[in-house]
Amino acid sequence: MKTNILVITGQNRDEWDKIIASLQKNKSLFVFTANKAGTAYKLLRTEAINIALSDYSIPKVNSISFLKKIKVLRPDVEVVFLSENANLSKAIAAMKEGAYDFYELPVNLRLLNAVISKAIEKQALLFEKLELERKVKEVFDFGNIIGRSKPMQRITELVSSLAQKNVNVLITGETGVGKELVANALHYNSARSAKPFVKVNCAAFNKGVLESELFGHEIGSFTGAVTKRLGRFELANEGTIFLDEIGDVPLSTQVKLLRVLQEKEFERVGGNETIKIDTRVLAGTNKDMKKLVEKQKFRSDLYYRLNVVHIEVPTLKERKGDIPLLVSFFINKLNDEKDYKIKGIAKEAMQILMNYQWPGNVRELENAVESAMALAQKNVIEPKYLVAFTLGDLKNYSSL
Numbered sequence: 455m456k457t458n459i460l461v462i463t464g465q466n467r468d469e470w471d472k473i474i475a476s477l478q479k480n481k482s483l484f485v486f487t488a489n490k491a492g493t494a495y496k497l498l499r500t501e502a503i504n505i506a507l508s509d510y511s512i513p514k515v516n517s518i519s520f521l522k523k524i525k526v527l528r529p530d531v532e533v534v535f536l537s538e539n540a541n542l543s544k545a546i547a548a549m550k551e552g553a554y555d556f557y558e559l560p561v562n563l564r565l566l567n568a569v570i571s572k573a574i575e576k577q578a579l580l581f582e583k584l585e586l587e588r589k590v591k592e593v594f595d596f597g598n599i600i601g602r603s604k605p606m607q608r609i610t611e612l613v614s615s616l617a618q619k620n621v622n623v624l625i626t627g628e629t630g631v632g633k634e635l636v637a638n639a640l641h642y643n644s645a646r647s648a649k650p651f652v653k654v655n656c657a658a659f660n661k662g663v664l665e666s667e668l669f670g671h672e673i674g675s676f677t678g679a680v681t682k683r684l685g686r687f688e689l690a691n692e693g694t695i696f697l698d699e700i701g702d703v704p705l706s707t708q709v710k711l712l713r714v715l716q717e718k719e720f721e722r723v724g725g726n727e728t729i730k731i732d733t734r735v736l737a738g739t740n741k742d743m744k745k746l747v748e749k750q751k752f753r754s755d756l757y758y759r760l761n762v763v764h765i766e767v768p769t770l771k772e773r774k775g776d777i778p779l780l781v782s783f784f785i786n787k788l789n790d791e792k793d794y795k796i797k798g799i800a801k802e803a804m805q806i807l808m809n810y811q812w813p814g815n816v817r818e819l820e821n822a823v824e825s826a827m828a829l830a831q832k833n834v835i836e837p838k839y840l841v842a843f844t845l846g847d848l849k850n851y852s853s854l
């Protein structure tokens with residue numbers, strides 16, 4: 455398995471060309487290059503970079519801020535600086551912020567290759583337990599939403615600014631991206647947090663049952679309605695209701711939902727009494743709501759009521775930089791829950807996780823980590839324990 459190295463070149467073209475040429479000779483390295491910070495950030499977000507080798511003078515950015523940003527984007531990447539006019543204070547400042555090493559240019563190429571090999575070795579066991587805990591604690595985890603990538607920072611900012619506002623929010627995104635987590639965070643960080651948070655999976659009931667779930671029913675309203683039942687809206691009074699899989703609500707029920715959203719009132723199925731409620735409505739779906747509206751499968755007036763604010767949760771492949779943090783988080787969580795003693799994950803295994811496209815998003819990653827932890831015979835997750843998930847080929851279990 456190759457190590458991906460990102461080289462951020464400086465002014466001294468000749469010197470950097472020599473360095474790149476020498477790195478390219480090393481068969482175990484794959485070299486990416488950038489000559490400005492923006493390109494470097496982009497590559498760090500999208501490629502499974504292991505090591506960054508950077509000139510200390512990058513155009514238009516302060517190198518310490520550059521280093522800090524790399525560490526935010528990818529806490530697991532080791533950064534080595536090379537500087538034309540190196541001095542001790544620069545080196546100390548960089549090391550204090552977590553740089554792996556610091557050398558003067560021109561650099562002895564044999565020495566540089568040795569430094570890089572050492573940095574790779576350090577990464578071989580990426581997350582020793584202590585390191586793991588430190589990193590997870592530092593995580594920007596608003597309501598357990600793990601992630602420091604740009605797109606996730608945007609989500610946590612949105613969530614924290616919206617939580618306190620009493621607006622309806624439509625949460626969309628592919629399966630397993632964390633929509634329910636976002637709904638939880640919105641409720642538990644709101645002024646309603648001490649009041650009920652009621653979830654309804656609208657796809658789980660057929661039409662009649664869904665209406666009775668949502669609005670309740672009176673005795674005798676239909677065969678089998680032997681007792682009066684309070685609906686989820688009533689139960690969520692003063693709190694929040696999360697209408698999950700909202701795209702699956704049939705049109706006839708949509709009319710009733712619209713009335714609740716507009717008038718804040720409804721009647722139980724089979725009842726005459728009008729019930730007033732004060733409930734914040736969050737809705738979630740992995741469907742394309744605009745398309746449903748276009749196809750007249752979803753009422754546009756209801757769509758606009760639900761979608762006062764829209765949060766689109768990004769897919770995992772759009773924020774691969776979060777994978778190491780999520781993996782650490784799940785390892786810690788499962789060590790606690792299941793009494794496993796996994797210390798970390800081998801570099802090659804992490805590389806497999808970084809290269810995979812994750813159609814099932816964070817849920818799939820969590821399953822992959824859990825199954826690898828259950829299969830692991832030592833205290834490290836090795837590639838052989840991940841094969842089934844990453845290649846989708848269960849036969850590979852037989853080679854364990």
Ligand SMILES: Nc1ncnc2c1ncn2[C@@H]1O[C@H](COP(=O)(O)OP(=O)(O)OP(=O)(O)O)[C@@H](O)[C@H]1O
Binds near residue numbers: 628632633634636780
């Ligand atoms: N950012 C995250 N940090 C930590 N755990 C996460 C994150 N995102 C998702 N998860 C975990 O992944 C799993 C799936 O998340 P969730 O149920 O919120 O996804 P979803 O978008 O509602 O999926 P679906 O569309 O299938 O209902 C959960 O166990 C959740 O805790």
Ligand SMILES: [Mg+2]
Binds near residue numbers: 633634698738
């Ligand atoms: Mg969900």
